[in-house]
Amino acid sequence: MIEIKNVTKKYGDKKALKDITFNVEDGEIFAFIGHNGAGKTTLIKAITGIHDFDEGDILINGKSIKTAPIACKKEMAYVPDNPELYENMKAADFINFICDMYEVPQDVREKNIKKYAQIFEIEQNLGDEISSFSHGMKQKVALIAALAHDPKVLIMDEPFVGLDPKAVFDMKEVMKKMVKEGKTIFFSTHILDVAEKLCTRVAIIKKGELIKVGSMRAVKGDKSLEKIFLELEK
């Protein structure tokens, strides 16, 4: 579970996040949407402990990212919007490195890496250097690295960008399976159709302010999420 409590983040005098409060429950796929520069990545980086924030708190399964960052990060996995991975490493070495950081036992990592590499059809390329990969392949490596340590909370920034249609489908299936196991998934996206079909709840952010949060049904009513989003953006 993720609890975001009155989070404010400033860049100089400018408030990038203004008093953001909402929860993401266990067993929930939560979509976070907003226009470019609205504050989505800033909030995601605050949740994952990459950026500090000025006010409020963020709890991951009851632990504060401010006071217990390591314990929080142990339960989380993060997939960035632009997969800036270690280009000089082989894909397998990178995933193995992430597993080392999470202290994943040998048998678990072997099983998970094999499983997800098969799902994302990248088994043949695990021994290749990341620098030779396309954007989509790097994204797949980032996803496998995030999933290989069985995180309880999965946080992703634009996870579907660059993925081929088959990989998008497979990723959605993986996400559905994870929430069935009671895990929490929070991701930002501009692909509103995917958010509408996949997510149980949604939050919309505009210029650092949360303008709508709730269940997908309650937020969009009879309209499409795209229509609601465009109306709120006006």
Add this chain to the structure above:
Amino acid sequence: MGRLVSLLKACMTEDMNLFQIRSKKRGASSKVLPVFLVLVIGFSIWSYANMLLDTLLPLNAGFVMLTMCVLVTSVLTLIEGVYKSGSLLFNCKDDDLMLSLPIKRSTVLFVRIFKLYVFELLYNALFLVPAMIAYAMRVELSATFVVSSIAAVILLPVIPIVIACPLGAIISSLSSRFRAKNIAQTVIITLFALGALYASWNLEGILSKIASHATSINDFITKVYYPAGAYVSMVTDFKVVDLLIFALVNMGAFLLVCLVLGSVYFRINSRAKIVRTSARGKGKYKIKAHSVTAALMKKELKKFVNSPVFMVNAGFSLVLFVVGCVVLAVNSTDTATVLQSYGVEGTIDFGQMIRTYAPMILLGLLLMAALMGSITSSMISLEGRSFNILKSLPVKPYTVIMSKVLTAVVIMLPFLIAGDIVMFVKFDFSLLEILMILVATVVFPVVAETIGIIINLKYPKMDAKNDAEVVKQSMSSMVAVFLGMALLAVSAFLMIKALNMNIPMDVIMAAMIGVYALMAAGLMVYARHKGTKMFNEITA
């Protein structure tokens, strides 16, 4: 022309902004240390120039000091240019953007070479201007000297760059044929740099020997290296025609290298990429669990061996250390002769002196090797945008920081120990001296590399276009080098002072190692507290 200006402007502000500090404290305080260190270096060179003038002026050969400065600076520029051209010309992240723009490919190449020139210009100025000031103060300050010197500062980096760029192209072309192309590139560049240094060393010896035949020096220098000779000619006997020829030769050479290199540049560049992608699907791998520290160190080592500019920068002082030890051990008499050829007068038996003070000399060499080749001062910046991966991991920042320090020490130790062993075998070290040297072999790199990482945390550059920008042009690497020089100078001064006070050598060595051990402990405490804070504040 307008587009060229826009392109140059964009590249200069984006890539060459040496004082771009990614720190919350952008105020004057962040710039005080670098400015202070530049002043210290400038003052040191000025003092050294004055020392040379003390010897040369009675022979009426003050201009030889300028010649020596020009030659040394040009050799350094050439070495720098060769291994930096590998990154600046052949490993650019903005290749796709540049090639997609409606501009000629020769323009792209020109901008990149020009970028290299601007950096070398600043580098040259740092060494040349203090020497020129010393000359103006002691010999003459005339309008023609000022004009000649300004022209020299602007034009002298050109020829070394003109030579360095094709050499860089050849090295990139050769290394791109190897599977381990980065290692191949590093080996070739290191061999070249050692060769260039060897040649320049001999050249300086020759220059010192002919100092007494001052009248023929100018002709000699002009034959050996035209730019140095042309500058000295202008200083001693200014002619506008000489100035024009000097400018035209340099500009012509610059344009010529752009034209010649232009025909092969993009072919070499694309070949490097083909090699990378054609290897896809053929790699082998092994999944194996490691401890957190071991995994972090493995990652750092991987980065190190995959970056030729990083390896050469760090490895050069280490290779020099080993070479220095071997030279001292194999032929200390010859080394003494070389020292004498540098102008050290008197009837001192250098061979005996080296044997007597071998432990202290080794201690000094160890300190120099550790301080002059800081590895960690680039390690944070080289993370680039992937720094966020580290920040998102469930690992304490201090663990990450110290894993980088540990990796750097592990890289250095084999070289340092090899040098130690050579010296232990050749010279008579007591057991206590051997123990002290071994402790220093570990303590000095720990101090140097902890200083390096703290400097990099203070001055991170997370948006570099290539490794050379971080390793050679960033504020962090420059501050680390300057601080290393300052620390080395202070340590050497104190050791010599203590020797002059007849304090036993073992006591001086023990005190020096003790001070550095205390510094190591203090720096680690600083890294744990302030370093962690700085780590968390960095945004990539």
